[in-house]
Amino acid sequence: MKRFHIHVAVTDLAASGRFYSALFASQPTVVKDDYAKWMLEDPRLNFAISQRGATPGLDHLGVQVENEAELAEMHDRLEGAALPVDTQIGTACCYAKSNKYWTVDPQGIAWESYHTLNDIPVFGESRNTQNSVPNAEVAACCAPSSGKPVSVPVKSSSCC
Numbered sequence: 001m002k003r004f005h006i007h008v009a010v011t012d013l014a015a016s017g018r019f020y021s022a023l024f025a026s027q028p029t030v031v032k033d034d035y036a037k038w039m040l041e042d043p044r045l046n047f048a049i050s051q052r053g054a055t056p057g058l059d060h061l062g063v064q065v066e067n068e069a070e071l072a073e074m075h076d077r078l079e080g081a082a083l084p085v086d087t088q089i090g091t092a093c094c095y096a097k098s099n100k101y102w103t104v105d106p107q108g109i110a111w112e113s114y115h116t117l118n119d120i121p122v123f124g125e126s127r128n129t130q131n132s133v134p135n136a137e138v139a140a141c142c143a144p145s146s147g148k149p150v151s152v153p154v155k156s157s158s159c160c
Contacts, residue, residue, distance in 0.1 A: 002070060003039075005046040005112070006063035007094075009054035016049050032095060035123060048094060050142075052123070060142060062112035068099070072112035075101045086144040090117070093124045093142045100143030111130060112145055 010016040019035050020025050024047070030037040037048040046064050065071045076103055078085045086102040100114040124142070 001044070001066060003044050003045060003046050003064040003075075005048070005064050005114075007048045007059040007062070008047045009056050009059045011056050013049065013051040016051075020047065020049065030122070034097060036092070050074065050094070050123075058109065059108035060112060062114060065113065065115050068115060071099060071113060071115040078103050078111075078113060081105075092120055092122070095120055095123060095124050104144060112142075112144075132150070 008016075010101070013034065013036065013142075017028060017031070019101060020036075021036065022041055022160050024038050024040055026038055026040065028036040029039045034052055035048065035050045037046065039046055046062075070151055075085070075155055081103065083103045083105070088098075088102065089102040097117045097120050098114045099117065102110060102112050104110050
């Protein structure tokens with residue numbers, strides 16, 4: 001079963017952690033000096049916050065899957081959206097080793113689909129993308145390495 005993922009950049013991890021713990025009526029399942037994560041069942045959500053110098057607010061959205069078959073299904077869905085897809089196999093980010101597919105939607109919001117393989121003791125290491133040298137150093141994890149997609153027109157007829 002898939003789990004929706006939201007990652008928010010925050011300026012004060014402790015204050016944000018208190019707020020989200022009250023909001024979710026639950027303590028985080030992972031707490032680090034620069035990161036916290038809640039694995040909620042109702043709603044089925046992986047909600048993470050980090051204090052790593054990024055602009056505060058929505059960092060990215062995603063879908064966490066439980067196995068490689070679900071990851072392949074999500075890859076097919078992203079390919080069907082006709083936007084560039086960035087493949088990251090064995091990437092280390094957010095205290096986890098994962099296989100991921102990234103894209104950026106027409107509004108510029110990064111989306112990831114990923115299967116977590118195991119926990120690791122650091123926020124991020126080097127990233128191995130499909131078309132790059134293994135363990136190539138990157139400036140940031142938890143982001144597509146290929147940048148923004150080409151412009152895609154979006155039509156909106158109403159709010160909400």
